[in-house]
Amino acid sequence: MIRRAFLVALAAGPILAACSFPPTTMTPEAVEAFLATPLPPGRRDLRTYTEAGIDRLVLLRLDAPEAEADAFAARLIPDGLEAGVDPGLGLLSTSFEGWIATPPEGSFGGEAPYDGRRSVKVVVAPAEPGWRRIWVASFTL
Structure with missing residues (x-):
């Protein structure tokens, strides 16, 4: 019985993998539309990563002047x-x-349903003096 369940799981893996789409990137305009807010005007080094299937995951990283980042x-x-969250x-x-594995020292973090x-x-x-680095993950539930 266990062997049969293992074989079924082994066979289902490639089928399930075929149902998801490969990661892609997004234009700044598409990111703004998804987040429903404008990106900081003085930003630089915008990097995006998205995965789409039944739900959607959008990751972005950018640098912006302190006031614009805040x-x-x-x-x-x-x-x-909150500090250190x-x-x-x-x-x-x-x-x-x-992307980060853990928040850097001196960082602030938070999350919210949207x-x-x-x-x-x-x-x-x-980041460098006068600048902040921002990491954002937004995903549909």
């Missing part, structure tokens, strides 16, 4: 970020270049 984070997490971003991607069917997780950390 305003962007406040639009995504209206209740504010790890909203679990490291669990969401291992293949996205520039419009009932979506969740947003954010970490903001110091």
